[in-house]
Amino acid sequence: MKIFCVIGNPIEHSVSPLMHNAAYKAFGINANYTKILLEDSGKLRETLLKFEGANVTVPHKESAFSACDEILGIAKNIEAVNTIVKKNDKLIGFNTDAAGFFEAIKEFGKIENALILGAGGAAKAIAFILRQNGIEPAILNRSAERLEFFKQKGFKSFSWEYFAPEKYDIVINTTSAGLKDNALPAPEKILNQTLKNARFGFDAVYNKKTPFLKLCDEFGLKCKDGLDMLLYQAVFAFNIFFDNAYDETKIAQIMRKSLLNI
Ligand SMILES: NC(=O)c1ccc[n+]([C@@H]2O[C@H](COP(=O)([O-])OP(=O)(O)OC[C@H]3O[C@@H](n4cnc5c(N)ncnc54)[C@H](OP(=O)(O)O)[C@@H]3O)[C@@H](O)[C@H]2O)c1
Known part of the structure; x- marks a missing residue:
């Protein structure tokens, strides 16, 4: 039997086992x-x-980038890895959060900024997948330190x-504001300025x-939360684990069903 896992801290809340085990079944x-x-990320x-x-997952994605023997695809730019496969005792790292996000916003249609x-x-994963698709995003953060990258x-x-x-077509919140509190991700004045001209959130x-x-x-x-991003990062990870042997639409259907009662 092949054994896979999700590694993080905390990890109890993770729904990844639900999605992947449903697909195995x-x-x-x-x-x-x-x-x-x-x-200990060491x-x-x-x-x-x-x-x-x-x-x-959090907080080990950057450490996972360093822990791999080889990095493939957009993870090289993002410098963070969420999917690792072992091949001949070598660890190969990928980032499927990026493609997961882009799949999730496809239904919005054409976005220019x-x-x-x-x-x-x-934010790093989303910035690079947007750039890869011809959209050059701006980044707004509470503190200056993390903007250096x-x-x-x-x-x-x-x-x-x-x-x-x-003027931005889409405003994307990648902060954890609002996850466990009622905070907005930026001062309301700034949000009002940008949202009044936007089409998507x-x-x-x-x-x-x-x-x-x-x-x-x-x-x-028109708005979306992060559920489809979560779903599609799992779909793409699954296909990396199994050498693209399964149909993505079918995997997505199975995994989506597994999330119905979370
Ligand atoms: N749906 C999905 O598949 C998916 C995938 C990945 C992540 N996520 C979610 O995305 C969020 C961020 O994850 P991450 O890995 O990018 O976290 P992270 O690396 O810890 O970054 C958190 C960011 O949020 C900002 N922030 C935190 N609290 C804030 C507040 N009260 N007001 C304004 N800014 C605040 C931080 O700003 P400072 O630099 O100023 O501290 C930082 O830029 C989490 O909620 C996570 O669950 C979802």
Whole structure:
């Protein structure tokens, strides 16, 4: 039996086992997907080597990038990895959060410009997949420190006090504001300025109407939370684990069904 896992801290809340195990069952694959709580990221590589493949979540995505023997695709730009597969005792790293996000916003249609709120791991993945698809996003973050990465990569980056807003088709919240509290991801004045000219709102937080999404509603924007991003990062990870042997639409259907009661 092949054993896969998701590694993070905390990890109890993760719905990845639900999605992957549902797909194993539906396709008749002899495999199991489990959760691993890891506190010390120094132990990440030895932990990863125990599994056929793994997903990695907060706070280990950057450490996973360093723990791999080889990095493929957009993860090289993002410098963070959420999917690892073991091949001949070598760890190969990928980032499927990026493609997961892009799949999730496909239903919005053509987007020409974007504003990303936040400058952490999710923001990096979203910034590079937008760039790869011809959309050059601006980044707005509470503090200046984390913007350094984006500045070095040539993205327009602002902290709140120096923000010079333009017109954005989509405003994307990648901060954890609103996840466990009622906070907005940026001062209301800034949000009002940008949302009044936008068409779409997206929040990486899933299964919750965050204060950000409520505000987007007030401006009449078409909105999505992060559930589809979560779903499609799992679909793409699954196909990496199994060498693209399964149909993506079918995997997505099975995994979506597994999330109905979370
Ligand atoms: N749906 C999905 O598939 C998916 C995938 C990945 C992540 N996510 C979600 O995305 C969120 C961010 O994840 P991450 O890995 O990017 O986290 P992270 O690396 O820790 O970054 C968090 C970011 O949020 C900002 N922030 C935190 N609290 C804030 C507040 N009260 N007001 C304004 N800004 C605040 C931080 O700003 P400072 O730099 O100023 O501290 C930082 O830029 C989480 O809620 C996570 O669950 C969802």
